[in-house]
Amino acid sequence: MNIVSEGVLKEYRLALLKNRLLLRVLDETVNTNLHEAIILEAGVSAALARMSHYPLLLFPCLFEERVRMAAELDRLSTNWPRHNLSSVRSETTFMSGTAVAA
Secondary structure, three states: OOOOOHHHHHHHHHHHHHHHHHHHHHHHOOOHHHHHHHHHHHHHHHHHHHOOOOHHHHHHHHHHHHHHHHHHHHHHHHHOOOOOHHHHHHHHHHHHOOOOOO
């Protein structure tokens, strides 16, 4: 008779849930630039869920929120206006009160 400890079984179930949800989200994500962030968020969500008494209940919610946040950050970073270095330098100098010779 093989007896598996409750902690090992709980960890195994969380790993299965994490992998199943991770693969589903990766398959549904068209933007492949997000895949690395999604994989990272799955690991962070699992680590946070492990600290609770109900990791299997908490993980899907954490993972969904963290994926949504990663997608929003990616969207914002791609829409962020690009400035060249000289315009950023002159704006910074102007804000500090130093006159800039044009």
